[in-house]
Amino acid sequence: MIEDFSDEDETNALGWNAIDGALDELYEGVEPMHWGTVLPFNLGGEDPLYGVSVYHNLHQQPHLHYVTYGFSDLYEKESDDPEWSGFGFELTFRLAAPEKAEPPIWVVNFLQNLARYVFQSGNGLGEGHTLPLNSPICLETETLIRTVTFVEDPELGIIETPNGKVQFLQVVGLTEDELDATQCWNARRFTKLIQEQNSLLITDIERESYLNDEEIASHVERLSREEGASADVMCSNEFRVLQDPETSQITLVIGAIVAASLGKRLRGRIPFEREFRLVGEEDEILFRPGNAFQMTMADHLTEFQLTNQQVETLSSKMQPQSGTWKFDDPANFTLTIEPTEIKDNEGNITDVLG
Numbered sequence: 092m093i094e095d096f097s098d099e100d101e102t103n104a105l106g107w108n109a110i111d112g113a114l115d116e117l118y119e120g121v122e123p124m125h126w127g128t129v130l131p132f133n134l135g136g137e138d139p140l141y142g143v144s145v146y147h148n149l150h151q152q153p154h155l156h157y158v159t160y161g162f163s164d165l166y167e168k169e170s171d172d173p174e175w176s177g178f179g180f181e182l183t184f185r186l187a188a189p190e191k192a193e194p195p196i197w198v199v200n201f202l203q204n205l206a207r208y209v210f211q212s213g214n215g216l217g218e219g220h221t222l223p224l225n226s227p228i229c230l231e232t233e234t235l236i237r238t239v240t241f242v243e244d245p246e247l248g249i250i251e252t253p254n255g256k257v258q259f260l261q262v263v264g265l266t267e268d269e270l271d272a273t274q275c276w277n278a279r280r281f282t283k284l285i286q287e288q289n290s291l292l293i294t295d296i297e298r299e300s301y302l303n304d305e306e307i308a309s310h311v312e313r314l315s316r317e318e319g320a321s322a323d324v325m326c327s328n329e330f331r332v333l334q335d336p337e338t339s340q341i342t343l344v345i346g347a348i349v350a351a352s353l354g355k356r357l358r359g360r361i362p363f364e365r366e367f368r369l370v371g372e373e374d375e376i377l378f379r380p381g382n383a384f385q386m387t388m389a390d391h392l393t394e395f396q397l398t399n400q401q402v403e404t405l406s407s408k409m410q411p412q413s414g415t416w417k418f419d420d421p422a423n424f425t426l427t428i429e430p431t432e433i434k435d436n437e438g439n440i441t442d443v444l445g
């Protein structure tokens with residue numbers, strides 16, 4: 092799958108050479124370890140990236156600095172955007188490691204998996220984006236790092252290439268409660284906060300949550316209440332809306348894994364006059380602020396208009412615990428929370444939430 096070096100012709104690799112130039116400036120005279128893809132994605136291969144290089148970096152603390160080649164236009168200009176090259180970025184990742192540690196290949200495979208998501212979905216990545224991994228970042232470990240966010244690489248920034256600009260977008264590992272904090276507040280602000288302790292945002296897969304620090308936790312909680320949430324969407328398939336045609340009774344059914352997060356996000360959006368979307372593969376719910384409860388259903392879109400008091404009432408019941416609740420306000424409304432089955436990569440049920 093991954094070999095030690097890429098066989099691509101370098102004579103027209105203007106984008107590639109520009110990336111090398113930025114890295115040469117940061118790591119003058121250092122030869123990186125490089126993994127090159129045997130068969131490129133555009134020729135039928137499984138790996139979208141042309142290659143990944145890794146450098147030993149001693150800034151702040153010893154760590155390994157991985158850099159991708161393949162999200163931007165490495166050879167001829169292919170993207171239509173005259174300002175940016177390809178998707179407009181290359182990914183980097185900083186892994187805490189001893190000074191002379193052998194770079195683990197799991198990071199390369201992880202970056203290739205992120206590339207598969209981007210190339211297959213067509214969705215780009217950007218600063219402040221978050222992405223749940225639904226498993227440990229390094230499989231078969233006890234790490235709490237199970238999700239990631241993205242920031243501009245503190246040392247590489249943005250470069251100009253003959254094919255357009257390229258931003259070095261650094262992948263930063265987060266714990267699940269940190270992800271929750273970013274979604275209830277602001278991912279960019281959260282990473283700025285933890286940069287006070289970790290300026291290069293190095294990912295240490297053995298660390299505990301930053302929210303175990305009482306000062307950080309109280310800071311995040313206070314600003315979440317004052318500023319609300321910047322994230323306006325949550326992706327899950329664990330929801331559905333039912334309406335009884337005879338009684339007009341409306342039932343919102345959500346999985347236990349969605350419940351607590353959805354309640355917090357509604358509290359961080361609706362009272363601040365901001366909409367919020369719960370998006371699945373086929374269906375979507377749009378929650379909007381309003382002066383009275385209202386629901387409309389059309390095709391695969393359901394819209395709920397909620398008052399601040401109704402949000403408070405509903406979210407108070409949105410906990411990772413199964414059950415059914417009926418309300419006076421909103422009237423004719425039922426909330427049902429169903430157990431969520433937690434499965435491993437092979438589809439085996441490992442736990443049941445709720």
